[in-house]
Amino acid sequence: MKAFGKILGLVLLGLLLIIVALGFALTHLFDPNDYKDEIRQIARDKAHIELTLNGDIGWSLFPWLGLELHEASVATLAKPTEPFADLKMLGLSVRVLPLLRREVQMSDVRVEGLNLRLNRDKDGHGNWEDIGKAPASATPPAATDAPASQTTAQAEKPAQPIRLDIDSLTVNNARVEYSDEKTGKLFSAESIQLSTGAVHDSTNIPIKLTAFLGSNQPVLRVRTELNGELRFERALQRYKFEDMKLSGEVAGDPLQGKTITFAAQGQLLLDKAANVAEWTGIKLSANQLRALGELKVNDLDKTPQISGGLSIAQFDLAKFVDSIGQKLPAMAEGSLSKVELASRLSGTPTSVSFDDINLKVDDSTFSGRIAVEDFAKQSLRASLKADTFNVDRYLPPKSAEANSAKQVREAEVASTEADAMASAGSTPLPQSPTKGPWSTARLLPVERLSKLDVDADLTFGQLTLDKLPIQNAALKATGLGGLLTLENLRGNLYDGNFEAKGTLDVRQSVPTLNMQTHINQVPVEKILESQGKNPPVKGLVTLNSNLTGSGNSQSALIDSLNGNASFVINNGVLLNANLEQQLCKGIATLNRKTLSGEPRGKDTPFQELKGNLTFRNGVASNPDLKVRIPGMTVNGDGDVDLRVLGMDYRVGIIVEGDKSDMPDPACQVGEKFVGIEWPLRCRGPLELGAKACRLDNERMGKVAGKMAGDKISEKIDEKLGDKVSPELKDALKGLFKR
Incomplete structure (x- = not known):
């Protein structure tokens, strides 16, 4: 028995040595760079993309299936000479044996210098819409009825979810650009840096993301930094972003040389099974403005219904508006220096309502409701009560002309x-x-x-x-x-x-x-x-x-x-x-x-x-x-x-x-x-x-003439008495009353 065990051990050791030798031979004697043309053809035939490999391909076989691509680019078959993405290096490794159990166990995944260009042409067609599509001339013939039925039966069978297990994900110096030729608008995200901890289902994944965002109409530049812990529970269709912290600065033409320093915190939840999304523990700040609140969105699969609350601490609105490069109409000094708000809110994608308002503006307090029933039509509804309000304080002074x-x-x-x-x-x-x-x-x-x-x-x-x-x-x-x-x-x-x-x-x-x-x-x-x-x-x-x-x-x-x-x-x-x-x-x-x-x-x-x-x-x-x-x-x-x-x-x-x-x-x-x-x-x-x-x-x-005439009339009456007719006396009086 002991001899048999010894022999078995020697056999297993021999097999292991053979496997190691074969792996060494495959990785050292087989060079994938010799097969770039075949790889490009497979990409065309199977993925319907144009893959360009300008750099070397590095790889390993066992126990990790490792791959490194250098200086690669991807284009659609419709426009093979216009790549929509390129990168300097992509490196990843996958354990071989777990793949047989539909488990993806990766070591560190690294992406260097990714450059993604999305473009919508003058006809409204986006270049990303052609990704994975075969040219019209290469469309395969329609399948027969029997294979179609078989394919349908296979599609109806639910696929088992793939289990992800990644040690970390790192993206360095990436760039994403979106342009619209019809409007001339351009949006970009540059210097993207992303790093994560171990990526596992139903565990918290530390994430740090930084980027510079920009646009050309208007010209804006935004520096952002995002931190938090992402958790996804795919079986329950629940996704959380806990202890989320977003901060940064905004500058550009609309701010007239001024800068907005902003920050946002809270707990994010997306429950696709219940069609609910939440943002709780909200803390917002923008220069002098500070706010707390909570938001909940129901009916994500229909017309989303928003509800929640908002509280803005007392701040100087006039100084805040000035700090973001805007100007209020001229008004009395000290106006809008003390503003605070507490309100419940509700809404849809096309409307918003602020209910149970408690708004304080300087020495005035307002309560009631303000709503915009239709954003497109700017349908404003307001029902407010105020204790006291001085309108004159907020009216512009009379013009120089006046x-x-x-x-x-x-x-x-x-x-x-x-x-x-x-x-x-x-x-x-x-x-x-x-x-x-x-x-x-x-x-x-x-x-x-x-x-x-x-x-x-x-x-x-x-x-x-x-x-x-x-x-x-x-x-x-x-x-x-x-x-x-x-x-x-x-x-x-x-x-x-x-x-x-x-x-x-x-x-x-x-x-x-x-x-x-x-x-x-x-x-x-x-x-x-x-x-x-x-x-x-x-x-x-x-x-x-x-x-x-x-x-x-x-x-x-x-x-x-x-x-x-x-x-x-x-x-x-x-x-x-x-x-x-x-x-x-x-x-x-x-x-x-x-x-x-x-x-x-x-x-x-x-x-x-x-x-x-x-x-x-x-x-x-x-x-x-x-x-x-x-x-x-x-x-x-x-x-x-x-x-x-x-x-x-x-x-x-x-x-x-x-x-x-x-x-x-x-x-x-x-x-x-x-x-x-x-x-x-x-x-x-x-x-x-x-x-x-x-x-x-x-x-x-x-x-005076009338009075003199009246006096002469009296004399006429005195002197003439009844000696003349009344008609003659009236005629004589009339001569002096004219």
């Missing part, structure tokens, strides 16, 4: 006001203004507005708009196809309220505006003061208007303003204008006396001021102005020229006289003055109000 026009007008008004001392009433009538206060700068982004698809419902505890503090403000607006509709804008203002609605039509080359407004019991002086104007009047205004205009500048809209309005101001005061003093001066003139005292006040209180306005091309006609003042009634007829913010009124005052305890003797009203309408002319900048009013000397002569 500021210049404003300065010119202010100088003009100041000069006119200095000359228009209404209380004295002795200066010349102010001249009508001629300078236009309105800007001709482009007002509306018509192209952007014409593409809007928006439905907004906004409410504010307090809204500051054009310096007006609006309480409990509400805005509901829609826009579609170039027609923007303000369904409602309302709120409380200085213990009064207002409401407005209207449309803006930008479907034509010239925008058209239609606006209806109702203002109820709002202090008119507060509105004017908020616009930086000195109010000529105080009181509670109620206004109803329906106006239209067209154009894309302030000036064009005012020049085309048409419509109508009605107004009433109750319990008001005409500031810096003593109409009673003006009237007393006229009465004193007719009494041929001089006022003995100084004016007792500079303002004129009134009970009611009302009228109706008809707008025609920027000029408002007001034929029925009425003012009720204690002791007098005022009637007016004139125009307000909004194009230059000027007015020209003829005013008549019916007075009861000086009702004060100690009236000025020169201003006492006798029976001869009862029912007489005393004339004033008001002309000048609208801001002057009643300070632009003077006695109308031309019409005062008519008043």
Whole structure:
């Protein structure tokens, strides 16, 4: 028995020596480089690719089937002279015996200098689409029915998965390029470095990848580094990327010389069996921006449904935008310096919705929902509530042209006001203004507005708009196809309220505006003061208007303003204008006396001021102005020229006289003055109000003539009595009343 064992051992040793000798002979005596042409032909016939081997082929047989290719390239048979891939060296080794068990056990796999070029031509055909395809002329004849049935039966038999076992994978200095001849766009990934640990099914595989990404439209350059542990469970169709960390920098033309430093972390999962993908433990950063969140995608086999949450820590949005080379519209200093957001999100490949929003912008807090229902149509939906929001803080300052026009007008008004001392009433009538206060700068982004698809419902505890503090403000607006509709804008203002609605039509080359407004019991002086104007009047205004205009500048809209309005101001005061003093001066003139005292006040209180306005091309006609003042009634007829913010009124005052305890003797009203309408002319900048009013000397002569005629008529009645017929007396009186 011992002898038999010894003999068997010697036989086995002999066989092993023979195998080693054969392996040595095959690897040292057989040179695959002598068979390059045959290898290329096999590649053409079996793989349908054009393989070029410019370098040497190195190989080993047992126990590792080793292979090294140097200076090789691959092209399609359709374009054999245009390689889509080449490499400097590919090295790999496979254990021979495990291959018989459908197991792939590799040592280190190394790829050096891989260069992959993907190109889509002007007809939209990609060169990769021809990989593995035989030329049309080489298409094999159709198989017979019997082999086809056999092939089908074989295809239906499930293939056993191949088990992978690789010690490591290393890729050095690889490059991938994609170009599109139709659009001229080029994308590239250069200096690709990839290294992994041992690659096994159901185990964590350490991965490190670095690359430089680039594009030409626009010119961008991105440095990236990716680290983590990849785990694949092929039997369960589950793939994980744990402790994923992506970081890098972005530079290029869109950033205007600035750089974005970014980072992303989290756990990635793809479960193909459940059609679910997840990204949990998200941490994102880009310059000053920091965010946390989670994302989940369901129904990967249908229309993917996205859900998750996002939280952005407080950051300075203005500085962030500047750090990425962009510019925000000009706004007040310090605006958008404190922005933070928390929200749930959901979406599809064509839409996204942010729900349960908690958004803080500077001193304002918003809650509600914002959604884009269709990316292609930019369908925006917003339903938000805010505690307080100052719109003025985020609006651009007035243009240089508008500021210049404003300065010119202010100088003009100041000069006119200095000359228009209404209380004295002795200066010349102010001249009508001629300078236009309105800007001709482009007002509306018509192209952007014409593409809007928006439905907004906004409410504010307090809204500051054009310096007006609006309480409990509400805005509901829609826009579609170039027609923007303000369904409602309302709120409380200085213990009064207002409401407005209207449309803006930008479907034509010239925008058209239609606006209806109702203002109820709002202090008119507060509105004017908020616009930086000195109010000529105080009181509670109620206004109803329906106006239209067209154009894309302030000036064009005012020049085309048409419509109508009605107004009433109750319990008001005409500031810096003593109409009673003006009237007393006229009465004193007719009494041929001089006022003995100084004016007792500079303002004129009134009970009611009302009228109706008809707008025609920027000029408002007001034929029925009425003012009720204690002791007098005022009637007016004139125009307000909004194009230059000027007015020209003829005013008549019916007075009861000086009702004060100690009236000025020169201003006492006798029976001869009862029912007489005393004339004033008001002309000048609208801001002057009643300070632009003077006695109308031309019409005062008519008043004096009428009074003289009345006095002569009394004498005629006295002298003639019943001596002549009534017809003759009336004719004689008429001669003196003309």
